[in-house]
Amino acid sequence: MTWIAALPMYNVTPALDFEWREWLADVLRMVKPACRIVEPDEELHGFWRRPNLLISQTCGYPFMHGLHEQVQLIATPRFDAPGCEGAHYSSVLVTRADAPFDTLAACRGARAAYNQDDSNSGMNVFRHAVAPLARAGLFFSAVLRTGSHLGSLRAVAENRADIAAIDCVTFAFVCDEMPELARQVRRIGTTAPSPGLPLIASGTVPPATVEALREALNEVLAAQPERAKRLRLQGFSVLPSSDYERIEELENEARAVGYTRLA
Known part of the structure; x- marks a missing residue:
């Protein structure tokens, strides 16, 4: 199987897109699977469910609305940005x-x-x-x-x-x-x-590879501190899936007072 990888969430500008791709390429070189960095050629909900997905990033809302049953949590980035606290x-x-x-x-x-x-x-x-x-x-x-x-x-x-x-x-x-x-x-x-936007892997990725990805994330981060600063990356936390239930709690609190959609 040829694995695929993509980071579609924080590519705000072409320059940032390049930085994220370079960072991801360095992570993959440390883990050493046969893996291609791709541009998702389909709707993201389908892409995140690909059985050959080695690593990508998703939003916590779709993660809690069915995606968590089909993927593994790798880690959650910790960003240096106003409004962030840990992961x-x-x-x-x-x-x-x-x-x-x-x-x-x-x-x-x-x-x-x-x-x-x-x-x-x-x-x-x-x-x-x-x-x-x-x-x-x-x-x-x-x-x-x-x-x-x-x-x-x-x-x-x-x-x-x-x-x-x-x-x-x-x-x-x-x-x-x-x-x-x-x-x-x-x-x-x-x-x-x-909880922040999690890095995920297909459920088919072996546990040892998930652990190798976690190690590589932090090693690559430490190897180029200037790039980490530009990407505002401080590190990575391994959160249990249950932490993401907070997203459903926020949804339910709004629904409980009759506000089911933005209107």
Whole structure:
């Protein structure tokens, strides 16, 4: 079997995409399987379920909604970014730099943007933050699905939306790599934290290979500290799958007060 690998989640710019691919290539050289780094040529939910997937990164929301039954957790990155604490992260609530909103509560009747229906950082924790403020399941005047965190940031910056929840790691990379976009928005809050985006392997990957991947992650990180700094990587934690139940708890807390979707 020829293994495949991809890191599709934090490629905010072409330069970062190159850095992540180089980092992944170094990890794979240490583990030494026959493995190709690929660009997912299908919808990510299908890609993450490929039986020859050696390593990739997923969002915690799809992980808890069925994916965890078919893959193995390798590790969860620890990022150096405002809003991260250990292997946990939160989302930044942003509005336009010149918008009149200073709090989430002040955004009643405003326009929201979010990336995807199955995103923890862009939808689930956003829904959880809004839920106590909603009335009869409603809070916003309009909701726009953009397809990506960058799309949501641009929608806010271009006055097509008033507020969005942005993964704090993505937002830190935007501040590093796209400062002109970062200057067009302003933080007005932070969501509840939850475990970060996990690195996963197919259930067919031998346990010894998973252990070798964990060792390689930290060895490659230590070997090039300047690259680790650019990627904002501090290390990796091996979390039990049960830690990710926090994502379902956030969903259930919103649903319990009648706020089942961003609206």
